[in-house]
Amino acid sequence: MLILRYSPASPYARKIRIAAELLGLSERIEIAAADAADPADSLRLQNPLGKIPTLILEDGSALYDSRVIAEYLDQLAGAGRIIPRESTARFGALRMQALGDGINDAALLIRYETFNRPEALRYDEAIALQQGKIDRALGALDAAPPTGSVDIGHIAVACALGYLDLRFSGAWREDHQHLVSWLKEFARAVPAFDATKV
Structure with missing residues (x-):
């Protein structure tokens, strides 16, 4: 399962959550809160920038920022669904x-x-x-x-x-x-x- 590190107030994380829903991928993504201000949060190990959203892939690697994550999810769903091909x-x-x-x-x-x-x-x-x-x-x-x-x-x-x-x-x-x-x-x-x- 994919893991989305996020904060509820983040507009960038919201963008990814909406994209995942539109792409039919929400059931494949676990939503996990992150505190970007907390040095002890594992987010900084997953993303050296310590920013949200960060998407943890099944192999443990991470994708960031929201533009890259959106591109990945679109590809995962078959490509061209929220990021047109033409x-x-x-x-x-x-x-x-x-x-x-x-x-x-x-x-x-x-x-x-x-x-x-x-x-x-x-x-x-x-x-x-x-x-x-x-x-x-x-x-x-x-x-x-x-x-x-x-x-x-x-x-x-x-x-x-x-x-x-x-x-x-x-x-x-x-x-x-x-x-x-x-x-x-x-x-x-x-x-x-x-x-x-x-």
Whole structure:
């Protein structure tokens, strides 16, 4: 059995859990919590970066990060199911995944800066830089949400929006009504999205 080291709040781990469900692989994956901040957690032995998600294969080797794990799961399920084979569709899906993951990267940096760092040491310019990335990405997505069959790009964008809901009280929603509608439809079409909500 495969083992997914994860944290419930991680948008990257959520992406993999949704992908596994869509690919019909959930029954083959044991979900095991990891504490990336704990030096004693075995995660650091499984993944030298100490990051989640990490997928432990049946031979004991590990795959990371979420993009690599998604590619592996897609191959395991027969290839081309959430990462299209055809070139134009493939790179469209991968580009959309990069946009979703980029929102998460920026949101996590803001979260670290505002919640982990003492207020007197916070760097407002760094927060503004990351917020700009999020705002531009949301604007682009609101103008052109993901279309077509659900693929890894759709999943990544949905998980990014879910993370913004979780950590930033859904502040993105007021100015991005097309994206709000898109996410509602995604959640309807992909029950694993609500099932993995924290």
